[in-house]
Amino acid sequence: MSLAVFLAVLAAAAMHASWNAMVKVHLDRFLSVTVLTMGMALMALLAVPFVEFPRAEVWPWILASTLFHMGYKLCLIGAYRAGDLAQTYPLARGTAPLLAAIGGIFVVSEVPGPLSIIGIVLLCAGTLVMSFRGGGHLEKLNLHAVGYALATSVFIASYTLSDGSGARLAASASSYAVYLFLADGIWSLILCLLVRGPQSLPAMARNWKAGVITGGLSGTAYWIVMWAMTKAPIAAVASLRESSILFAMLISVFALGEKMTVWRSAAALGIVAGVVALRLG
Template sequence: MTPLVFIAVLAAAIMHASWNALIKIRTDRFASITLTTLGMTVCSLPVLPFVPMPGLAAWPWIIASLVIHIGYRLYLVRAYEVGDMAQTYPLARGTAPLLTTVGGIVLVAEVPAPLALVGILLLSAGTFLMSLRGGGDIGKLNGKAVSYALLTSLFIASYTLCDGIGARLASTPVSYAAWMFVCDGLFATTIGFAYRGRRLMTTLAKEWQVGFVTGFLSAAAYGIVMWAMTKAPIATVASLRETSILFAMAISVFALGEKMTGWRGAAALSIVVGMIALRMS
């Protein structure tokens, strides 16, 4: 992985942690995630006149990604409803790179180098440890929370592979990202209004500024990731993206006043060593 790709993905991870922190403090996470996708559409629309239409080969992957993203948001929200976000989120994110690695080997024949595989395992281990923060443990989560978190990780791995392959087949990664974000936002917002109706409109009127900010950060972060997956192995980029957990921890400790525990320190160390391994691979 080149220094440019490495730094770009780390910047994307910081953006990802930032918009998730904004979502975390909202009371209605379903509405907030829907507004974020709408914000991604608004931010992407001005880009469309300046990028080519994705080629025909990319559209099946865009359509598949749209469907998978709906499942991802549905099970993510359900995991938050029945379990502690601080545990279910890292559990979902920590499993996804491992699934993406397997999918990358099967679908695009990308076998990670030994050092990269070590980095992927360390990053995943770090995110799992992060779910133990505050003295809790995965075993204390109820079965529904664990199952929803693991299903969420399957959706994360699936849309990551779809978008990594689709971005490689498109005219440019930027064109793929822009068109996918516009379609995804319109699709998700339509479903959101069908599900919530006037209540979602009320939330939109109150929190449209937050939706725009989270949408911009989400679009920029994932757009960078899709570009990076055209320059480096999908599994390596997907794993490095999960360093967002490390930055989210820093935000929670230094900005939200949460406690720095021994588990958090061990998780951070594992993630940092994993980052170094990926950079050296």
């Protein structure tokens, strides 16, 4: 992984942590994510005149990724209902890169080198420690919540591999990203109407500004990731992206005044060690 790609993915991770910290609209999390997705679609719509329309062979990847994103969101809804999302979501994020690394061997024939494998494992371990011991307790997890978290990780790994493959096949990562965000926005709106009904529209419309801001950050961050996956191994990029957990911890400590515990410090060291290993690998 070149230095430029490495720094770009770290910047994307910081953006990812930032928009997560900014999602504080007066809506529940499902509607907040829908507003964010619609914000991404709006930004993509503005970019349509500047990118190439995807060729026919690219659309199966876009449509597959749209379905994977929908499955991801539905599993998140289940995780909200089943248990403490502060733990189940990081569990999903922490295991997804491992699944992406395994899937990458079969889908795109990418076998990580020894240092990259060490980096992926360290990043995943640090993420899991951060979620389980950074503020909560492992014993509170229930099997139902764990099931949803692991299902979420499968969908994350699936759309990661799909987007990496599609972006490589497209004329450019920008072309793929723009039409993916548009397709995801349309399907998210359909999903919202099916789950919450038309009465959810006025509530989301009142928070359109938050959607534009967070959607812009989220879209930019994920566009960088898709571009990076055209330049470096998918598993390495997917793992490095999870350093967003470290940036989220720094925001919580220095901006929100939360306590820096021993477990948080250990998790941070693990993530940093994983980042260094991925750079050297």
